[in-house]
Amino acid sequence: MIVSMKRMTLVAHKDDEAAILNALQAIRAVEVISSGQDYVAQAALERAQARMQQLNDAMRSVKPFAKKKAFLATLKEAQAEELFDLLPKATALSERLSALNRELAATKSEIDKNETLINTLRPWSAFPADMQAYAASKRVKYFTGLIASSDVEKLEEIDATAEYQLFNEGVERTCVIACPIEEAKSVSNFLKSLAWADFAFPKMPGTPAEAMEELSEKNRTLTAKKVELEGAVCDAATGQDALVEGAYDAAVIERDRALAAAELERSDATFHLEGWFPADRQADVEKAVSKVTDAFYLDVREPEEDEVPPSVVENSAFVTPFEQVTNLYSRPDPKGIDATPYMAPFYVLLFGMMLSDTGYGIVLAILAALFIKLKKPTGMSGGFARVLFWGGISTIVWGALVGTIFGMDFDTLLGTNNLFPLFVDPMENPIGMLILCFGLGVLHILFGVVLKMKLAFSRGDWQSAIFDSLSWILIVLGLIAFAVPSAVPGIPAVIGTIGIVMAGLGAAMILLFKGRANKNPVMRTLSGLGELYQVTGYLSDILSYARLFALGIATGVIASVFNELCKMLMGSPILVLRILGILVACVLLVALHGFNIAINTLGAFVHCARLQYVEFYGKFYEPGGRAFRPLAYQTRHVRVTNQQTPNPE
């Protein structure tokens, strides 16, 4: 059911602003929308965001030292105030951690730099002179560089006045050439013809060997420092994950409040808040504000024609989880209808039919129930867990109806004589099963059309209800009735006649009235003809329900294939092999059926959703609502317990 939204305007003293926003955040009922731009509030928002970022970094550095959380661990609970108390300590910790991490990074890069220097100096370790002093002569020019070993022989052709010396072996050889300063140019030109690369010694005193020793010595100290720093980070971070996560959540709460504050308009003494809230929460809003102050002005009104309120729905406990399925498609238009209550029973029905194995249904329902019980999930995962639970229950029933449990026949397992399947065996009677699927499809689709008709009536548009919706119901039912006598013996032909009359009536209504906005009779009929072509659309929609059957046998046959495989393993005539086979088969059975359940549950979930979205919602649903995002506690690690109940009673 769609909840109607109210538009509020609140004016109060600036001094009470923080307290009022705080109170509104606790009741989680008001979405603040923009009424102005305020640079002071912007600055506060940026500060809040920076703090969140800082704590996020801290969270990342604490994470490697935290104990791994169990998958089923529930969220901790706390009051918002308790979280805010964590902030000073966590901020100090995050500053310390970021200082340590910065120093650690600097040390590491220093070590890397020295390491690189050592590597460049290593070929020169035989060079006997001081790196800075050897080239000091004014009369002699020194060329220092690396030469490819293939070109070393060519050095013999150098000017007679020049001398060269090599210092290592290898592909690239270190080399110093000395010549009188007057010859420098010709030697330099000569070197250009060789595979020669100039080399400059780093600005370090002593011989390369001495410098390398010094650098290694430095690196030993730095490595010790690195180890020490890592120890310090480990000490500071270990066991602090709860603190940092709690503080991060506090920072998120603060940021959300700052976001809301940035939407307010302010005068010298007052602030002005515009927002949406669900109509049934008005008392809460008034109470929250009046608890803070009695100096305020609150105006509440219905949305105007051109305003689009956020879309909020409220449903029974059974239907609520299925809202998540609808949300995957799109939220309902706030002026349309909430389709979830109509969709939920069909979802359960069709889901069970696709999985259709009692054993799998039991496993799925138990797993989903355990997950809900232990993890207490909310939001999307909570919704899906409950959807799967109901799907599992429905699967149990369908499994009995078609007679399979873990891919086996119910009869074989229970020793009953042909009691199962209770309804129809898809392997023995595939056509019967197909007809059942199509029948369900027709029901589902026509239900959608009926909903569209109802919507049109409730808007007072009876023409649309009769000519656009009722006509199609007549055509679809009429055509089916027309086909029945020829397909099933024993049905009187008069049913067929009634059917064709119904279909003809529906078609005539569409032909004559589809284009009722158009005065020109030719155009009207043409538009009606176009609409009649939709009959192919209905046909393909109905055929689409064949997937119910296909996915059903996919689950069942694959399960029996797995059973068959394991039976072969256990069937060895040699005793030892047989025992071994049974052991392997037991493990394999669990794994294979687990895999089958997982992949087919995924398949059933998405194919069922598709039937709802395309075949069902396509007939009547008006999507396009935007989500309601009230000022609330959007925390990730801790469940905030301030005033949780949405309804005070």
Add this chain to the structure above:
Amino acid sequence: MDLQWGTIFAAAGAAMAAVMAGVGSAIGVGLAGQASAGVVSEDPDRFGSCLLLQLLPGTQGIYGLLIAFVIASKAGLLSGVSTLSATAGLSLFLAAIPIAFGGLLSAIAQGKVAVAGINLVAKKPEEQGKAMLMTVMVETYAVLSLLISFLLVNGVKIG
């Protein structure tokens, strides 16, 4: 020696169903896997949603296996005693065609949609449902192929 054409055709049909649909799924899952690895390298938290999308083109291979198994058991290939008329064997072979080709091509196409879906999830994690739905749209045709193959195999009269 006499060739048992019925058995040969049936075995060829079973092999074709498993191989073609399996190859399609391998290609589709492979494509999606590469895209997933790319996304996960940027954001390891996306692993779960990417894995779901990567799995989707894998179902065709399972459908192929299913039809292969149904044909094999119907033709008596698993128990080893098999006397099948050539007509029945050839019919089983033909019955494998829908899932073989439908599976092969739809798995590849689905893999491509899954890649696009994974990229969508990388940018907008909250739209995972839509990405999955788009991918499943392709699978419809594999499901229909499976159905027809199954009905045809079921309808072949043995002996």
